[in-house]
Amino acid sequence: MPKAIHFISIGGSAMHNLALALQQQGFTITGSDDEIYDPSRTRLQQHSLLPATAGWFPEKIHTGLDAVIIGMHARRDNPELVRAQELGLAIYSYPEFLYQQCQQKQRVVIAGSHGKTTITAMILHSLAFHNRAFDYLVGEQTEGFETMAKLTPEAPIIIIEGDEYASSPIDPRPKFLHYQPHIALINGIAWDHVNIYPSWESYVDQFELLAEAMPKAGILIFDESDNMLDVIGQKERTDITKIPYQAHLSEVRNGQTYLITKQGTKIPVSFFGEHNMKNVTGAMTVCDRIGITEDQFYAAIQTFKPVALRLQKIAEISVPNSVNRISFHDFAHSPAKVEASTEAVKHQYPNQRLLAIVELHTVSSLSKTFLDEYKGTVDTADQVVVYFNANTQAYLNSASPIRPEDVTNAFGHRNLKVFTELEALKEYMLAQVSTVDILLFMSSGVFDGLDIKAISDKLIQAS
Known part of the structure; x- marks a missing residue:
């Protein structure tokens, strides 16, 4: 008889994939989450594992379960977790x-x-x-x-x-x-x-x-x-x-x-x-x-293709007797990754003008005590733009919020601009596409919905 497993935070990246893998092996899978985004949402829906209603429901936890797997998105006081503990069920993290x-x-x-x-x-x-x-x-x-x-x-x-x-x-x-x-x-x-x-x-x-x-x-x-x-x-x-x-x-x-x-x-x-x-x-x-x-x-x-958002080309055009114009999107959310990606692109295309665009998105990157780790990471770029959402930053670090001048001093680049408003960032980026050859967008986020593809297409059209 198939084992019954319940996932608390089934919408997580690793969590939903493990749920699908276990379902394929004949396990009976249920799950809950308070928010599920694509691609997790679509995949769970395709395999009839998408919770009918968002939220946490202690009644889903019962003695008929063989195990409960809890993801990092849940809190210690999650009502489903509390119920599982009360019933003495086997509770695992997904690596366990x-x-x-x-x-x-x-x-x-x-x-x-x-x-x-x-x-x-x-x-x-x-x-x-x-x-x-x-x-x-x-x-x-x-x-x-x-x-x-x-x-x-x-x-x-x-x-x-x-x-x-x-x-x-x-x-x-x-x-x-x-x-x-x-x-x-x-x-x-x-x-x-x-x-x-x-x-x-x-x-x-x-x-x-x-x-x-x-x-x-x-x-x-x-x-x-x-x-x-x-x-x-x-x-x-x-x-x-x-x-x-x-x-x-x-x-x-x-x-x-x-x-x-x-x-x-x-x-x-x-x-x-x-x-x-x-x-x-x-x-x-x-x-x-x-x-x-x-x-x-x-x-x-020779047939390996880079993982999505690892120096992924968004747009490219080769102009005869001229330079290439290329836009990259990279999952660079830490100083070491920002430095490695910036140096890689500049080394690959040494004679082309590179504009590096960095979003400070993670809890680490929006911490004033951590900000100095970015010193020198974008030195090989010709121009640099750093963006962070002022509201998000204030929420995450209300006791010690960072200011644009803190970012400028931390990065230490000679040609750097800082933006905290999306429309101002968009306006500036559209103005730059005729003056640079390569755009390198770096973030683990989505630049608050900035249409990277549209800006990349403008880069190509400007050639």
Whole structure:
């Protein structure tokens, strides 16, 4: 008889994908949430899992449930959670439950402050390209995969994107500590999630715990160019294998990036930038340990397409005897990501005028104590625009709100403008499309509904 599982906050990115994966395996799934947006809403509706009414309903919690899975969007006093606790039901965060379902599999966890989604997607693509059986959990929709999670009884291995964020409102441990990986990759550490980790030291501690928790005969793969990771990687653990890696050798010709193999062969790829050259080496190192040879990896990576909103091209035109005009949208919500993406685009198109547009959207980025982390991150751009919603910022940090001059001083760019009103931002952007060659929009948000596609089209029309 199928097991009955209820999801509290079923609309979450990972939560709804896990719900779909379990439903496909015959589990009986119910769920609740007070707000559900696309793509979660449409997917849940397509599989008859969309709650009929938004909100929390304790009557959905009963003794016939085998488990309750709670997401981070819920609060500790959530009425459904309180009812489940009163009934003594088994309550899990999604990483806890995922581990319960994959204890018999080889577990590969990809962790790090930035790039883990891309590395995970590269590994998934390589396995699928060569028709291997595997399960997975990845943080963003990846081309070629219907959902972001797959959980089957047959697959001998599972590839998991390991998040350092708290597991649930009743479990502050990082998600990745639940997985107990046989192979772990850490690709870089840059302070983030200041609402949970108020200091650099407390943030780094989580990755040290991951490395220390590796089982005997485990494999730890790490980016040795990251100073903090090199320290973690060199710590005394003689019972595990440690494999450092660096950026893959590459070259750029006429806007096209090529990986250069040990034999000197040049492999064309659709991604670029120093950070992606590290990502590809990390992915290849993992693949080597799970049965994908270098030749097989190179054959697969040529058809890999970047994950959505990872330097995703919104519009592009090549003008004969002139420069390209391109617009990118990138999920860069932390200083390290902003710096990596800005440098990557400028390196790829060194002779073109780059306007970087950054939205301060996360709790971390809107914190005055964290703002100085952005110092120098956009220095390679010719022009910079920083936008933040003044009302949102005041709500999140009412005790110490940031001002436009705080942003200007923190970033330290010679040609930077700050906007707090959407219409003013839109007006300025439309005025710039005739004077720049490349637009690079960077945020984990949506610029309060700014029509990025329309502005990108204006860039192309201005050529």
